[in-house]
Amino acid sequence: MSGDPRTVVRKFLARPQHEGAGAVVRRSIGRFELKYFDPFLVLDEFSITAPAGFPDHPHRGFETVTYMLQGAVTHEDFEGHKGTIEAGDLQWMTAGRGIVHSEMPASNGTQKGLQLWINLSDRHKMIEPRYQEIASTNIAEASEDGVTVRIIAGESLGMQSPIYTRTPTMFLDFTLEPGAYMQQPVPESWNAFVYILEGEGVFGKSRSSSTTAHHLLLLGPGDRLMAWNKSSKMLRFILVGGEPIGQPVVQWGPFVMNTQEEIDQTIQDFENFENGFEKARYWRSEATQDQEF
Numbered sequence: 613m614s615g616d617p618r619t620v621v622r623k624f625l626a627r628p629q630h631e632g633a634g635a636v637v638r639r640s641i642g643r644f645e646l647k648y649f650d651p652f653l654v655l656d657e658f659s660i661t662a663p664a665g666f667p668d669h670p671h672r673g674f675e676t677v678t679y680m681l682q683g684a685v686t687h688e689d690f691e692g693h694k695g696t697i698e699a700g701d702l703q704w705m706t707a708g709r710g711i712v713h714s715e716m717p718a719s720n721g722t723q724k725g726l727q728l729w730i731n732l733s734d735r736h737k738m739i740e741p742r743y744q745e746i747a748s749t750n751i752a753e754a755s756e757d758g759v760t761v762r763i764i765a766g767e768s769l770g771m772q773s774p775i776y777t778r779t780p781t782m783f784l785d786f787t788l789e790p791g792a793y794m795q796q797p798v799p800e801s802w803n804a805f806v807y808i809l810e811g812e813g814v815f816g817k818s819r820s821s822s823t824t825a826h827h828l829l830l831l832g833p834g835d836r837l838m839a840w841n842k843s844s845k846m847l848r849f850i851l852v853g854g855e856p857i858g859q860p861v862v863q864w865g866p867f868v869m870n871t872q873e874e875i876d877q878t879i880q881d882f883e884n885f886e887n888g889f890e891k892a893r894y895w896r897s898e899a900t901q902d903q904e905f
């Protein structure tokens with residue numbers, strides 16, 4: 613490879629905060645100090661224990677990617693789409709012009725996972741909603757020299773994910789045994805980050821200091837990432853990259869558009885059950901039907 617490897621330019625520790633109804637998230641992208649990392653709007657490492665969860669709420673203008681780490685979450689939407697994702701499973705939801713759904717715990721104990729919000733360009737904000745779901749057993753996995761990678765989106769070690777990414781994106785889940793080293797190409801024009809799930813690792817340069825779990829590392833320019841596990845425990849992290857959209861972002865909670873006018877229109881559409889929110893008028897999720905929120 614001819615270009616330079618990417619190095620770490622900023623580092624954040626994601627501390628727990630409350631979101632939804634009693635849910636706890638470690639938010640890295642989307643918090644005050646890092647409002648947007650084009651095209652990424654939010655990265656949450658979430659933790660929910662019943663009765664906590666994310667009851668009926670809308671989305672418009674972006675995609676949500678939910679990747680389960682532990683336990684299970686049931687989602688239901690206003691079109692009657694319903695399903696449960698368990699540890700290792702993936703749901704890639706394109707909200708497009710509008711989704712209203714609930715995301716609630718589906719088993720005892722604590723459900724953990726990652727949720728990433730990926731922006732859509734102005735041309736794609738109002739597309740039809742779409743789901744892509746992959747069960748854990750069907751996620752491509754490759755291993756080589758102490759490195760195992762699960763390919764959520766994009767490609768690695770010669771294997772490719774079937775997920776279609778409207779905004780070009782790569783999402784790889786790496787596990788490195790003690791002593792292992794990895795190298796992964798990342799397109800030069802893309803923004804990319806690492807989020808550490810478990811253990812500690814050295815990223816970018818072999819001689820840099822190591823980073824532990826729940827840290828987000830923003831990567832600088834370059835054409836690949838190098839990482840080392842110099843510890844005696846397993847290292848697990850995700851590497852995510854995306855093509856920047858380069859357009860203005862106006863966000864109002866779960867609605868992400870390009871202008872304030874479009875946000876005002878979206879709030880009206882939601883309140884009047886129009887332009888994609890028609891089915892929200894009489895819908896309430898089964899999970900929240902008997903409850904008051």
Ligand code: FJE
Binds near residue numbers: 637726865
């Ligand atoms: C949301 C607050 C929220 N992170 N991680 C405001 F919490 C949410 C939301 C989530 C969410 C859901 C899951 Cl399953 C996992 C999450 C935030 O639902 F959409 C808004 N607007």
Ligand code: FE
Binds near residue numbers: 666671676713
């Ligand atoms: Fe949601």
